[in-house]
Amino acid sequence: MTAALEVLHASKSFPGVKALDDVSLTLQPGSIHALLGENGAGKSTLIKIVTGLHRPDAGEVRLNGQAVGFANPRQAVAAGIGAVHQERNLVTRFSIGENIMLERLGAHALSPIDYGQIHAEAAKWLALLDLYIDPRRPVSSLSVAQMQLVEIGKALALQTRVLLLDEPTASLTPNESQVLFGILRRLRDDGVAIVFVSHKLEEVFDLCDTVTVLRDGRNACSGVPLKDLDRQAVVKMMIGRDERIAKRAPRPRAETAPYLELKNVATSAGHRDISFSVRPGEIIGLYGLVGAGRSELAKAILGQIRRTGGEIRVAGKPAAIASPADALHKYGIGYVSEDRKQEGLILLHSVLGNAGITVWRRLSNALGFLRDRTIIDHTAPVLRQLEVKTPSVYQTIGNLSGGNQQKVSVAKWIAAGVKLLIIDEPTVGIDIKTKAYLHDLIHDLAEQGTAILLITSDMPEMVDVADHILVMSGFAIKGEVENDRNYERVSQAIMGFIHDNASTGAAA
Amino acid sequence: MVLIALAFAVFASALPGFTTPFSLFAIGRQIGIDTMIGLAMMAVIVTGGLDLSVGAIGVSAAMVFGWLCERLGLPLAVSIPGALLFGALLGAINGYTVVRSGVHSFIITLASMSIFFGVMIFLTKAEAFRGLPPEVAGLGRLKLGGKVSALLAVSLAACVALSVFYRFTTLGRRMLAAGANPRAAEISGVRTGRMIIACHALTGALAALAGLMVTARTGAAVPSMAGQLGQDWLLPAFLAPVLGGTLLSGGRVAVFGTLLGAAFVNVITSGLLQLRVGEFWIQACLGLILLAAVLADRGRHTILRRRGLV
Numbered sequence: 001m002t003a004a005l006e007v008l009h010a011s012k013s014f015p016g017v018k019a020l021d022d023v024s025l026t027l028q029p030g031s032i033h034a035l036l037g038e039n040g041a042g043k044s045t046l047i048k049i050v051t052g053l054h055r056p057d058a059g060e061v062r063l064n065g066q067a068v069g070f071a072n073p074r075q076a077v078a079a080g081i082g083a084v085h086q087e088r089n090l091v092t093r094f095s096i097g098e099n100i101m102l103e104r105l106g107a108h109a110l111s112p113i114d115y116g117q118i119h120a121e122a123a124k125w126l127a128l129l130d131l132y133i134d135p136r137r138p139v140s141s142l143s144v145a146q147m148q149l150v151e152i153g154k155a156l157a158l159q160t161r162v163l164l165l166d167e168p169t170a171s172l173t174p175n176e177s178q179v180l181f182g183i184l185r186r187l188r189d190d191g192v193a194i195v196f197v198s199h200k201l202e203e204v205f206d207l208c209d210t211v212t213v214l215r216d217g218r219n220a221c222s223g224v225p226l227k228d229l230d231r232q233a234v235v236k237m238m239i240g241r242d243e244r245i246a247k248r249a250p251r252p253r254a255e256t257a258p259y260l261e262l263k264n265v266a267t268s269a270g271h272r273d274i275s276f277s278v279r280p281g282e283i284i285g286l287y288g289l290v291g292a293g294r295s296e297l298a299k300a301i302l303g304q305i306r307r308t309g310g311e312i313r314v315a316g317k318p319a320a321i322a323s324p325a326d327a328l329h330k331y332g333i334g335y336v337s338e339d340r341k342q343e344g345l346i347l348l349h350s351v352l353g354n355a356g357i358t359v360w361r362r363l364s365n366a367l368g369f370l371r372d373r374t375i376i377d378h379t380a381p382v383l384r385q386l387e388v389k390t391p392s393v394y395q396t397i398g399n400l401s402g403g404n405q406q407k408v409s410v411a412k413w414i415a416a417g418v419k420l421l422i423i424d425e426p427t428v429g430i431d432i433k434t435k436a437y438l439h440d441l442i443h444d445l446a447e448q449g450t451a452i453l454l455i456t457s458d459m460p461e462m463v464d465v466a467d468h469i470l471v472m473s474g475f476a477i478k479g480e481v482e483n484d485r486n487y488e489r490v491s492q493a494i495m496g497f498i499h500d501n502a503s504t505g506a507a508a
Numbered sequence: 509m510v511l512i513a514l515a516f517a518v519f520a521s522a523l524p525g526f527t528t529p530f531s532l533f534a535i536g537r538q539i540g541i542d543t544m545i546g547l548a549m550m551a552v553i554v555t556g557g558l559d560l561s562v563g564a565i566g567v568s569a570a571m572v573f574g575w576l577c578e579r580l581g582l583p584l585a586v587s588i589p590g591a592l593l594f595g596a597l598l599g600a601i602n603g604y605t606v607v608r609s610g611v612h613s614f615i616i617t618l619a620s621m622s623i624f625f626g627v628m629i630f631l632t633k634a635e636a637f638r639g640l641p642p643e644v645a646g647l648g649r650l651k652l653g654g655k656v657s658a659l660l661a662v663s664l665a666a667c668v669a670l671s672v673f674y675r676f677t678t679l680g681r682r683m684l685a686a687g688a689n690p691r692a693a694e695i696s697g698v699r700t701g702r703m704i705i706a707c708h709a710l711t712g713a714l715a716a717l718a719g720l721m722v723t724a725r726t727g728a729a730v731p732s733m734a735g736q737l738g739q740d741w742l743l744p745a746f747l748a749p750v751l752g753g754t755l756l757s758g759g760r761v762a763v764f765g766t767l768l769g770a771a772f773v774n775v776i777t778s779g780l781l782q783l784r785v786g787e788f789w790i791q792a793c794l795g796l797i798l799l800a801a802v803l804a805d806r807g808r809h810t811i812l813r814r815r816g817l818v
């Protein structure tokens with residue numbers, strides 16, 4: 001059987017980095033192939049070489065045995081290779097439908113576009129992914145997870161025989177991922193060849209047949225059947241040593257007065273009757289499915305979404321927070337955004353320019369002067385602890401690998417020294433090793449007295465890090481679960497609250 | 509840099525009069541003025557916007573300067589800062605309107621250009637201030653080290669100050685952050701609206717300084733010194749920063765690049781002038797250079813987009 005796609009001895013260098021060094025990958029039709037490796041190992045670069053976004057310095061790409069070299073992604077699509085890249089590539093001003101059908105809009109430059117047909121077709125692909133939203137809506141109105149699904153729908157709509165998925169599930173909850181896996185398995189049975197990149201090993205073992213591991217731009221293995229390997233073996237190939245399994249003991253509930261308190265808060269986004277509090281040193285988790293209104297609640301606390309009822313109190317006093325600047329400078333409240341490209345980072349600026357932005361004001365002298373050295377001294381410890389992989393702190397941050405960008409977007413707030421930190425999906429796209437480091441950092445912050453509100457769709461992360469878990473659904477809080485770190489019990493209790501709501505919702 | 513040297517070499521060899529001390533002095537002086545005009549525009553391009561009223565602000569500030577020292581008899585130490593503040597105020601008005609209305613700065617400053625200029629002509633009755641203290645014209649003629657125009661030195665100093673400002677002060681850094689990605693900057697605690705106003709105010713102050721430099725060159729504050737509505741400044745205002753490598757979409761500046769851009773344009777213009785090419789052809793030539801510079805900017809933008817940076 002000829003391989004559907006082969007990459008042979010590919011190398012690629014960027015200024016200061018050798019991203020790929022003699023890497024090979026062989027993809028069989030009718031199989032789902034996992035591509036694994038730490039942040040910055042070269043996974044995305046390899047995929048971009050196949051789709052023609054990057055040109056390899058050496059090596060070749062073969063499609064059905066024929067050597068090919070695409071000059072741009074459009075040619076790759078024409079040859080039958082579809083891809084979901086790690087960074088979102090949607091045109092935010094366009095509608096969902098236009099985005100999904102974008103590749104076909106250009107077929108005849110002057111022929112009129114039949115919008116009815118486009119939107120009907122797009123709705124079909126969205127329905128397949130269990131996403132029931134109007135394809136006429138502009139992409140800019142979607143949440144990060146919804147955008148990710150639209151991007152996947154766009155790749156599926158191309159109906160190619162080779163499908164490359166770079167962290168497609170990074171911002172999805174397990175439920176949505178399962179729907180996607182159902183589709184992928186059907187495609188595989190139809191003989192499509194699929195590459196699947198993920199940092200969630202559970203998914204990989206659940207879904208994939210074979211695996212290629214990259215480490216520092218080299219093959220740690222190439223095309224090994226997954227059933228011959230166990231988790232430890234894979235982790236060892238990825239990070240060069242065994243996984244450290246730290247199970248944290250439950251922490252006693254803090255007795256101090258709450259730092260942040262919400263009382264019967266309602267918002268213009270549709271939240272009703274939200275009440276909870278966060279004490280200094282406490283980690284409160286906020287769990288919910290996509291669209292539950294968690295990030296919107298964070299924005300309401302920051303003053304970006306209007307509060308229509310109830311009260312927000314900070315350190316015991318009623319607080320009027322009009323903007324994130326107010327939140328940070330007057331009340332010591334920070335927010336790590338889940339949307340690192342739009343809201344988290346300034347991609348055009350350097351690692352240093354991003355890491356220090358939250359502390360410029362605090363570090364500058366009376367005249368507003370500030371030297372790079374001061375910022376480096378302040379932020380370097382956190383960047384080092386998270387092992388941010390970059391040639392230098394002056395590197396433009398958009399050139400870092402996705403996971404390394406994510407690390408900086410969290411690091412800039414860990415270094416900020418705030419009193420309350422709202423952390424929204426901190427470990428999206430971060431490898432398992434760094435994830436553990438990041439959890440340590442969050443714990444250290446709490447131990448030092450920072451109040452933490454953790455929003456995550458990653459259930460194991462929630463159970464590992466939070467002290468208490470609030471379950472949110474349909475813009476309201478449905479219940480509270482005491483976290484005793486017993487994964488089975490806690491996750492069932494959480495899902496119980498969510499499904500409770502779903503059944504009453506269906507009845508209503 | 510290479511281009512300037514090349515253009516300079518070509519004209520120097522082709523024209524015997526090109527390298528005379530006087531010619532060099534005049535070119536240097538004009539480079540100084542154009543650099544300042546370019547820096548003024550650069551300060552607002554940082555936000556991804558622009559300011560068509562730089563000329564109107566420059567002239568208005570120069571007239572305020574004339575009024576302060578001629579009519580009120582105030583010393584230069586008061587009237588110069590006064591004029592700069594006035595320019596900053598006009599710029600801040602632009603910025604405030606842009607932030608408040610949410611309309612693109614192109615439209616707002618197109619309107620304010622006419623308003624500022626119209627009010628200035630009304631108040632001055634289009635009369636110039638010619639009785640300025642002799643130090644003003646003296647500065648325009650001053651040659652440092654017997655060669656270099658003092659006005660060029662002023663612009664050099666401004667370049668140094670601005671470089672320090674954008675690199676080593678929180679205000680400068682916040683301006684760049686707000687320009688590059690307003691949403692991310694806002695979430696990180698930068699008051700984006702205030703930064704946009706501050707950028708426009710800085711533009712106003714720099715435009716005022718450019719107006720004073722032109723006043724020093726002519727020795728008088730003349731309402732028509734930047735042409736009708738101050739439009740004569742627009743070409744150098746965009747040419748210098750864009751040639752220099754400032755991104756039109758905001759978030760990245762090239763301070764010394766602006767100086768080089770202005771130098772390049774002036775070497776070309778005065779070379780062509782001495783070749784006795786008609787004024788019309790020079791304008792057309794500058795227009796072509798601007799077009800090329802904007803295309804280069806688009807190119808830079810496309811490269812950045814391909815790398816996923818914007």
Ligand SMILES: Nc1ncnc2c1ncn2[C@@H]1O[C@H](COP(=O)(O)OP(=O)(O)OP(=O)(O)O)[C@@H](O)[C@H]1O
Nearest residue numbers: 014019039040041042043044045399400401402403
């Ligand atoms: N355009 C670029 N310019 C410079 N360096 C780059 C560029 N793209 C990638 N790199 C570097 O190449 C290396 C590999 O990056 P790549 O994005 O392939 O990693 P990855 O395995 O996908 O990581 P992640 O899990 O974080 O997504 C990294 O060190 C990164 O900094």
Ligand SMILES: [Mg+2]
Nearest residue numbers: 044086401402
């Ligand atoms: Mg990647």
